[in-house]
Amino acid sequence: MDPYILLLVGTGGLILLVAWLPMVLRELPLSLPMFCIGAGYAVFALIGGDTPNPLGYPAAAERLCELVVIVALTGAGLKLDRPLAWREWTLTWRLLGIAMPLSILGIGLVGHWLLGLGTAASVLLGGALAPTDPVLASDVQVGPPRSGEEDEVRFTLTAEAGLNDGLAFPFVNLAVAVALVGTDPTLWAGHWLGVDVAWKLVAGVAAGWGIGRLLGWLTFRMPNRARLSRTGDGFVALGATLLAYGLTELVHGYGFVAVFVAALAMRSAERHHRYHDRLHDFAEQTERLLMMVLLVLFGGALAGGLLDGLGWPAVTAALVFIFLVRPLAGMAAMIGTTQPLAERGAIAFFGIRGLGSFYYLAFAANAARFPEMAELWAVVGLTVLISVGLHGVTVTPVMRRLDARRRRQGTLAL
DSSP: OOHHHHHHHHHHHHHHHHHHHHHHHTTTTOOHHHHHHHHHHHHHHHHOSOOOOTTTOHHHHHHHHHHHHHHHHHHHHHTOOSOOOTTTTHHHHHIIIIIHHHHHHHHHHHHHHTTOOOHHHHHHHHHHHSSOOTTTTGGGSOOSTTSOOOOHHHHHHHHHHHHHHHHTHHHHHHHHHHHHHOSOGGGTHHHIIIIIIIIHHHHHHHHHHHHHHHHHIIIIISOGGGOGGGGOOTTHHHHHHHHHHHHHHHTTOOHHHHHHHHHHHHHHHSTTOTHHHHHHHHHHHHHHHHHHHHHHHHHHHHHTTTTTTOOHHHHHHHHHIIIIIHHHHHHHHTTTOOSOHHHHHHHHHOOOOOHHHHHHHHHHHHHSOOTTHHHHHHHHHHHHHHHHHHHHHHHHHHHHHHHHHHHHHHHHHO
């Protein structure tokens, strides 16, 4: 049988499932990511042979994860109605400035003490698992542009996922530096602070904002006949994503930061234009398709033995990451805020891990040699698997209860 024809059949079926499954699964305690992983496991377990283990294909794993993450970051930035401002983003800044460093520290210490990882591997584990995922967190994010679905919980989780993927990069680069030259800070501290922290972050923000403002002007402010918005084409979102990411990487900035900031800047150019709906919808559809492909491959990697050899220390560590480190760090970051306890708890709990963590491991594997890389992939894979199942089952009932509580309080206020 012609493999090309089989590929066409499989691709067509996959695209139809991407459109159909979210509607079917909406009322079930089952999410699209859970279905994709299960389907991938079943398919690759049945066919046998080579499986898509990321240890064997680190370059492909890095590029595929990179693509889906940057598309997701664009979608997240485009659907935020709230303007970028210090006071309106208070909870987000707290999570980025307090919860994320605490999570990196906590995960790294658990990796060192419980799993026996070396310094470089512990830092890499913290940098890879601390960020929340913009791809798999769609169920706890705000709705499409101008939909009004932007309560504090959804907004904070969306904005956090949009920014913390890029902000984890300095710590991943730190792990790479330690793996390459050792733990002596005199060998890496100057370059890490000056380039990996200062320059790349500033370049990412500045390039993203500049590119986004330029694209916003071309789309909404140019003479009417030449505006990009007149095309009505949603794939402009993909062009903006690739342009912002590529140009920023050329000047050695953090492309993840730039893509999200560029989307915010484009949105700010004309916040209420209907064309944002078209851009967001295309970005979301592309993200869903790419996500489904990658999670099917992840299921195949699980069938191929990605988690083989994991013992109780690794299982315990994964549970500690999900049930203790992120919730405690999130709650600590929100001490002193006026947000209701239930909403603070939801924000702290739904720190979903996903494809961004896979990207960072693949990036590090291509940049330096980590003797513990197989164990790192297994631990991160298990953590993502638990997160997908746990958060996928609990997100719908929890968010419904919070919405109902909010409506009741609104009614009482009237």
